[in-house]
Amino acid sequence: MIELSRRSVLRSAGVAALGASLAGWASGCSSVPSGGPAASPNGNLLDTAKSQGFLRVAIANEPPYTQVNTDGTVSGCEPDVLRAVCQRMGIKDIQGVVTPYASMIPGLNANRWDVIAAGLFMKQPRCGQVDYSEPVIVSTESFATPKGNPKGITSIAAVTSNSGLKIAVLPGGFEEGILKTAKVPDSQQVKVSDGRSGIEAVKANRADAFLLPTLSLRALAKDDAGFEVTAPLKDAPRTGSGAAFRKTDASFHDAYNKELAAFKQTSQFADILNKWGFDPTVVQGVTAQELCQTAG
Structure with a gap:
């Protein structure tokens, strides 16, 4: 969703x-x-x-x-x-x-x-x-991370338990709502304008991960091998x-x-x-x- x-x-x-x-x-x-x-x-x-x-x-x-x-x-x-x-x-x-x-x-x-x-x-x-x-x-949600997912970000819980993580999201997006519901503070959120900007934020180390629907991230990955997509998040709400x-x-x-x-x-x-x-x-x-x- x-x-x-x-x-x-x-x-x-x-x-x-x-x-x-x-x-x-x-x-x-x-x-x-x-x-x-x-x-x-x-x-x-x-x-x-x-x-x-x-x-x-x-x-x-x-x-x-x-x-x-x-x-x-x-x-x-x-x-x-x-x-x-x-x-x-x-x-x-x-x-x-x-x-x-x-x-x-x-x-x-x-x-x-x-x-x-x-x-x-x-x-x-x-x-x-x-x-x-x-x-x-x-739909399901996933993270885009640097290759190898060096910080092991595979769940929303991983973000809430580590205040040092920065997560890219789109303003007004469902993903932003997920983080707000999980009480992830604004200081951990990196606001980006679109999908490509979110990927660039991860690749430039301005964000540790980018939260987006799994299929959207996989579509971006078809043209860019510089990041990886996690498995669907088990603790993200079912969306549609x-x-x-x-x-x-x-x-x-x-x-x-x-x-x-x-x-x-x-x-x-x-x-x-x-x-x-x-x-x-x-x-x-x-x-x-x-x-x-x-x-x-």
Whole structure:
């Protein structure tokens, strides 16, 4: 679960893609008022989205959760599922807006986008501000450490028991919430702007480890052999995410959940999760109500 720029994985090609995404969004939405989507006659988000042909989605450009392609289109596990479910609802496509995790819920409630599908993991404070769909993914947390993990950091308990350790986290991220819940003081936290910055902090010895979802760290490791990824942390809370909607869009949320449940029974759902490295069986039986009990 654990906001990218909780974990924005911006590689050299990703930076160019980010610019393309923002430019594409601006041109594609030029007719949409800056205060929110073009209003439908009855103010219903489903009617609005069908009429304009797309739903605006906040993402973080953090593979495998979200990804901006070189042509400016949006993919990744969560956007791919969102797009497929929206098409079942009569909405042709989605348009991505890259934004830091800490800005996602405020921007949603200010009508700057219509939905969040970014690996924004469920926890009590967030669930009080937005309505989450049922989970799409369930995730684990790991540390990125220097090669050989010289300080043996393999658990949250190892951090709480050693006040000399410095842990890199993304502001507003689920991981920052994990450390706060564990009462790790701010003096032990190194705030970084994105996934690459977190890795660089570890490699430059400004942080002893970087806390991030396991799959995000493994994605970064594909292009950088200068660090290692620990096994999933056994003492980190179980995390998961789904699409997040404004509480005022309750009818859309209910309709989306209905279509999502049906879509989960298709092979296409499993294909999307497998493509991005997630196990589709892990989410079976996990509910938003359960994940929303996570403190943080």
